[in-house]
Amino acid sequence: MRLLPVGEGALLVELGSGEEAGALHAELLRRRAEGTLPPVREIVPAARTVLLDGVEEPDRLADELPRWSVPPLAPGGGAVTEIPVRYDGPDLAEVAALWKVSVAGVAAVHSAAEFRVAFCGFAPGFAYLTGLGEEFAVPRRVTPRTAVPAGSVALAGTYTGVYPRSSPGGWQLIGTTDAVLWDPAREPASLLSPGARVRFVPCAEAGR
Amino acid sequence: MTDRALVVVRAGALTTVQDLGRPGHAHLGVPRSGALDPYALRLANRLVGNPGHEAVLETTLTGCEIRPRGELTVAVGGAPCPVRVGGRPAAWGAPVRVAAGELLEVGAAVRGVRSYVAFAGGIATEPVLGSRSTDLLSGLGPAPLADGAVLPLGRPTGPAARVDGSPWPGPPSELVLRVRFGPRDDWFTEGARRTLAAGGHRVSAASNRIGLRTEGPALERAVHGELPSEGMVLGAVQVPPDGRPVVFLADHPTTGGYPVVAVVREHDLAAAAQAAPGTPVRFVPDR
Numbered sequence: 001m002r003l004l005p006v007g008e009g010a011l012l013v014e015l016g017s018g019e020e021a022g023a024l025h026a027e028l029l030r031r032r033a034e035g036t037l038p039p040v041r042e043i044v045p046a047a048r049t050v051l052l053d054g055v056e057e058p059d060r061l062a063d064e065l066p067r068w069s070v071p072p073l074a075p076g077g078g079a080v081t082e083i084p085v086r087y088d089g090p091d092l093a094e095v096a097a098l099w100k101v102s103v104a105g106v107a108a109v110h111s112a113a114e115f116r117v118a119f120c121g122f123a124p125g126f127a128y129l130t131g132l133g134e135e136f137a138v139p140r141r142v143t144p145r146t147a148v149p150a151g152s153v154a155l156a157g158t159y160t161g162v163y164p165r166s167s168p169g170g171w172q173l174i175g176t177t178d179a180v181l182w183d184p185a186r187e188p189a190s191l192l193s194p195g196a197r198v199r200f201v202p203c204a205e206a207g208r
Numbered sequence: 209m210t211d212r213a214l215v216v217v218r219a220g221a222l223t224t225v226q227d228l229g230r231p232g233h234a235h236l237g238v239p240r241s242g243a244l245d246p247y248a249l250r251l252a253n254r255l256v257g258n259p260g261h262e263a264v265l266e267t268t269l270t271g272c273e274i275r276p277r278g279e280l281t282v283a284v285g286g287a288p289c290p291v292r293v294g295g296r297p298a299a300w301g302a303p304v305r306v307a308a309g310e311l312l313e314v315g316a317a318v319r320g321v322r323s324y325v326a327f328a329g330g331i332a333t334e335p336v337l338g339s340r341s342t343d344l345l346s347g348l349g350p351a352p353l354a355d356g357a358v359l360p361l362g363r364p365t366g367p368a369a370r371v372d373g374s375p376w377p378g379p380p381s382e383l384v385l386r387v388r389f390g391p392r393d394d395w396f397t398e399g400a401r402r403t404l405a406a407g408g409h410r411v412s413a414a415s416n417r418i419g420l421r422t423e424g425p426a427l428e429r430a431v432h433g434e435l436p437s438e439g440m441v442l443g444a445v446q447v448p449p450d451g452r453p454v455v456f457l458a459d460h461p462t463t464g465g466y467p468v469v470a471v472v473r474e475h476d477l478a479a480a481a482q483a484a485p486g487t488p489v490r491f492v493p494d495r
Contacts, residue, residue: 004391007471010441012391042234044439046463051439053234120237121437121463124346128437184336184348190236 003062010053011062017048018118018130019073024050026195027070045119045194047128073116080114080197083162085153087111087202089173091141095155098138106174107202109136115160115198120190125164125182127192132158144170151177153200160200162192175200211278212329212361217311218273219353224417225331226324227263230339230348234462240442241343242458244417244481245322248286251374252326255283255303257366262330263340265353267323269484271314272353274325279308280361281328281368285376287320287482301376303368320379320482329362344417345459379482383411385455385472386494387445392435392467396447400427404445404453404469404491412452413485418461419446419454420480422489426451427469437463443472445491453491455480 001024002014015021025045031037038061041054055061087107089095096103115131137158145168148154152163154171161171164181177200181191192198216223226249229242243249243266250260265272271289276282281303284291291298292313298304306312314325333340333350342349350359393401403425412421427447440446444456446466455472457480472480473494483489 005388006391006441006468007388007443008473010471012438041231042439044234044462046438047436049436049438051234051441053439053441054231119437119463120235121461122237124233124236124238124348126237189337194235 085175087175091172125190129160140170216357220272221270222268223353224342226266241341245478252285256328265325286324287317290315328364332360332362383483387470395431395467409489417459444468
């Protein structure tokens with residue numbers, strides 16, 4: 001664990017892996033729920049870090065953090081959000097070739113995995129999901145698309161993401177969902193938040 | 209009541225609704241947004257008798273023209289500009305009465321960039337995640353103003369301030385930004401740290417609500433790998449591949465993959481919002 005200063009009121013905690021960052025994030029949420037965490041405005045996990053922003057005494061928290069005992073992320077436990085998906089994306093054949101499986105094999109591998117929301121970013125409600133091994137890593141497209149439709153299920157590196165709304169994007173598109181990832185009028189607005197467990201459920205007609 | 213509304217006659221280059229933003233949702237990828245010059249927002253609100261956090265208009269360089277349907281008190285602050293009501297010159301930086309149907313003209317900024325126009329009762333568009341701010345990065349909140357748009361107003365809660373004028377900090381002729389190095393200063397050469405502190409940067413015309421871009425010296429990287437995405441804060445001095453520092457403002461992305469060499473004190477960012485393109489920028493390490 002490395003603690004990096006970020007201005008006057010924030011702290012960046014760098015971990016050895018995404019798993020460790022997820023474990024620290026879970027511990028921070030647990031302590032916040034218990035009321036034992038000093039007030040923090042934002043807890044922002046990312047690929048290998050957790051940012052704590054709006055901290056009154058960042059130096060004191062930086063002293064305490066290395067002494068915490070943080071349990072590793074436990075597999076299973078807790079509710080799983082299921083996202084219905086049609087595996088019909090325009091990059092399906094390319095991904096199948098990279099994975100050395102058939103097109104149906106992509107759906108089989110992807111829907112068998114259990115995912116975790118490692119972090120959100122890029123757009124409100126856009127979650128970076130981990131759960132595929134390194135052997136399933138895919139590069140981003142050489143030329144990004146100017147418009148990726150909302151609900152596109154996409155891959156980049158070992159991450160899976162679902163576009164909450166139409167936007168430019170360079171991820172490989174493998175499927176489509178009708179699930180609403182982001183709706184500011186809904187509580188909570190975001191279907192997925194960091195730490196959530198997710199499964200993709202194949203279906204012919206991906207309903208809500 | 210239908211007369212509690214504003215009609216936009218001339219939207220100007222970029223005029224948005226702003227309050228103090230929606231902090232607390234960065235983990236969902238939601239920028240904080242809010243007025244770039246929160247001091248000007250609070251003072252303009254107090255002049256018209258509003259609580260300091262009410263939603264106001266934030267203009268960009270060219271002002272705007274508004275016709276309120278009913279009589280009300282307004283105040284224009286932030287970047288100094290000519291103000292006219294019903295064709296007559298009116299006070300800048302003080303409460304001004306506008307009669308029903310009269311035209312409020314907020315002129316082009318004489319100095320600075322962003323003027324703030326507060327209305328008694330505040331702008332009452334539908335809040336999104338607790339804020340009415342327009343977020344230009346993610347598209348949350350009301351769309352930027354367009355000619356002919358109508359904005360609802362809330363009910364006034366207090367009397368206008370009894371002042372003729374109030375002290376406003378002038379826009380900076382040199383933008384001095386106090387910084388603390390880190391979190392990724394070790395991704396840069398020792399020379400780059402000196403370059404940042406040596407001056408010679410200027411505000412770029414490509415600056416916007418997401419970030420203040422600079423022209424001038426580039427910072428040299430010591431580490432050339434790719435940085436995995438990490439959380440970003442307001443005031444972060446991010447260095448993209450061209451080496452020219454960008455200071456993150458209210459609509460900044462919540463995560464990013466370019467290294468942050470230093471972070472600007474939050475207090476100094478209001479001046480950054482008022483620094484016109486070409487203004488010299490000096491980063492002063494705070495020890």
